Every structure is written in C-alpha cells, then in structure tokens.
Amino acid sequence: MIRLQRVTKRFDGGTEALNNVSLRVDVGALAFLTGPSGAGKSTLLRLIARLERPTRGRIMVNGKDLDTLPRREVPQFRRSIGLVFQDHRLLLDRRVHANVALPLEILGYRRTEARKRVRAALDKVGLLQKENAWPQTLSAGEQQRVGIARAIVHRPALLLADEPTGNLDPKLSREIMELFLDFNRVGVTALIASHNLELITEFGRPMLHLENGNLEARHVKPGHSAG
Ligand SMILES: Nc1ncnc2c1ncn2[C@@H]1O[C@H](COP(=O)(O)OP(=O)(O)OP(=O)(O)O)[C@@H](O)[C@H]1O
Ligand SMILES: [Mg+2]
Numbered sequence: 568m569i570r571l572q573r574v575t576k577r578f579d580g581g582t583e584a585l586n587n588v589s590l591r592v593d594v595g596a597l598a599f600l601t602g603p604s605g606a607g608k609s610t611l612l613r614l615i616a617r618l619e620r621p622t623r624g625r626i627m628v629n630g631k632d633l634d635t636l637p638r639r640e641v642p643q644f645r646r647s648i649g650l651v652f653q654d655h656r657l658l659l660d661r662r663v664h665a666n667v668a669l670p671l672e673i674l675g676y677r678r679t680e681a682r683k684r685v686r687a688a689l690d691k692v693g694l695l696q697k698e699n700a701w702p703q704t705l706s707a708g709e710q711q712r713v714g715i716a717r718a719i720v721h722r723p724a725l726l727l728a729d730e731p732t733g734n735l736d737p738k739l740s741r742e743i744m745e746l747f748l749d750f751n752r753v754g755v756t757a758l759i760a761s762h763n764l765e766l767i768t769e770f771g772r773p774m775l776h777l778e779n780g781n782l783e784a785r786h787v788k789p790g791h792s793a794g
Contacts, residue, residue, distance in 0.1 A: 568594045568725055568756040569615055574624030576610055576780075584610040586780040587624070592758055594724075595789035597751040599767045600760040602777035608760040609653060611777065612727045615758070616648055617641070629725065646674055649723035653730045653760075655714035657702040664689070664698040667717045674721060688716040692746065708739040715746065719755075726750060726757040732766070740766055 569592040576585040584607040592598055600608050613619040614626060617633050626633045629647050636644060657666050664685050671681040689695045692712040702710055711731060718726060728747065732740035740763060748770065751757050758775075761767050767774065773787045 568592055570627040572625040574621045577622045584780055588782045590775060591786045593788045594756055596787045597757040598773045598775055598787040600758055600775050606777040607780045608777055609729050612729050616650055616727055646721055647724050649718035649726045651714055651718045651728035651731045655710050657710055657713055659702050663700050663713050666713055667720050670721050684720050688720040692716045708735050726755050728759040730760055732763055
C-alpha cells in the first residue's frame with residue numbers, strides 16, 4: 568500500500584526532515600509511527616498524502632508513483648486517503664455535520680448521498696447526537712473525533728493519522744486508538760503517528776521509529792509482524 572525508497576526531504580532553509588528513509592506498509596496492515604518531536608513524523612505522513620514532495624527518492628502509494636502521478640489522477644488518489652491532522656483543523660464557522668461533509672463536497676458527492684455518509688461517519692465515532700453543534704462547543708476529544716469522522720467519511724482505503732490522541736486523557740486516547748483498530752479490522756490500512764508509547768505498546772502492532780529523520784528499512788505486513 569505504501570512504499571518509500573530512499574526518501575529524503577530537505578526544506579528550504581536546509582532542515583533535513585527525512586534522510587534516506589525506506590519503508591513498506593502492506594495492504595491491510597496497521598503500523599504506528601513513533602519518534603521524538605521533530606523526528607519527521609508529520610513530514611513523512613504529508614509526503615505519503617502528497618501534501619509535500621520529496622527532495623529525493625520514490626514514494627508509491629496504492630500502486631501509484633507519486634512523482635509521476637498525472638494531475639488528473641490526483642483527485643482519485645486523494646479519495647483513497649483519509650487524513651487526521653495533528654491539530655484537528657475544524658472550520659469554526661461550520662457545524663459538525665458540515666465539517667464532516669467537506670471531503671464529500673470536494674469530491675462532488677450528491678447532497679443526499681453526502682448526508683447519509685456524514686451520519687454514518689458521525690455514528691461510527693459516537694457523535695451523531697452532536698451533528699448540529701458548533702465545533703467550539705465540543706470538548707477536545709469530541710473535536711478530535713469529528714476530525715476522524717471527516718477523515719473516514721469517504722471510506723478511504725488508507726488512513727493516515729498524525730497524533731490523533733494528542734491532548735486527550737488516557738481513557739479517550741484508548742477509545743480513539745481502538746476506533747482505528749476497528750477500521751483496520753474491516754480492511755483499512757493505517758499509519759498512525761503517536762508519542763503515546765505506553766498506549767500503543769498495548770496494542771502489539773508494529774512500530775516504525777523515526778529518529779532525526781532516520782528510519783531503518785522496514786516492512787510491515789498485515790497481522791502483527793514487523794521486519
Ligand atoms: N514546512 C517546513 N519548513 C521548514 N522546516 C520544516 C517544515 N516542516 C517541518 N520542518 C522541520 O522538519 C523537521 C521534522 O518536522 P516534523 O513536523 O515532521 O516532526 P514531527 O516528528 O512531526 O514532530 P512533532 O512530534 O513535534 O509533531 C523539524 O526539524 C521541523 O522543524
Ligand atoms: Mg508532527
């Protein structure tokens with residue numbers, strides 16, 4: 568599903584966020600991305616979503632080489648990915664349901680179909696009763712869950728989550744991680760960046776550890792193995 572071959576990302580100004588990173592995450596796998604602040608976790612996820620371009624190296628996602636992906640195929644590529652941002656980025660001038668509907672609007676879904684999917688996504692994260700609320704009236708955990716509903720509303724095959732439990736209490740953090748495991752059980756491939764080692768160790772899933780932009784070559788297969 569995801570394959571990076573010797574990927575380097577250097578930002579203007581010279582910061583090398585990733586240095587020669589190779590990894591492979593197979594279809595149906597779930598892996599955690601760990602490492603200290605500044606290690607390059609967000610950069611790696613953004614490269615996989617094609618929100619950033621690498622300085623060097625090759626990135627394949629869902630069978631597509633992101634470097635040569637034709638512009639007309641970008642919308643279809645984006646449709647295959649769900650992104651949970653480090654800061655949830657809800658739009659404060661839109662109610663919960665309208666925030667979750669955003670990806671569907673961009674993808675041109677019809678209103679009735681969109682409405683059905685939005686309700687299904689909110690139901691999945693346990694927030695159907697808040698569909699008409701304004702984001703700023705929600706707790707941090709609820710806002711985070713709205714962000715997750717928005718990421719899965721178009722039923723992506725690949726879910727990329729950046730610190731989805733940041734700032735949440737232990738109970739809520741566990742609930743959110745379990746939500747990702749549920750998605751994975753029904754076939755969604757997932758890569759989840761997290762600082763919360765104590766929590767993610769419990770799940771016994773493979774961890775890709777970034778340190779200073781470096782990662783050993785790894786191959787994550789479905790099931791629980793890493794190598
Ligand atoms: N747009 C940018 N321009 C310049 N430097 C950047 C940019 N984005 C990230 N960096 C730098 O790249 C490095 C990796 O950043 P990144 O955000 O990927 O780390 P991270 O592992 O996600 O950290 P955190 O755990 O704090 O979220 C850092 O040194 C950061 O300052
Ligand atoms: Mg980050």
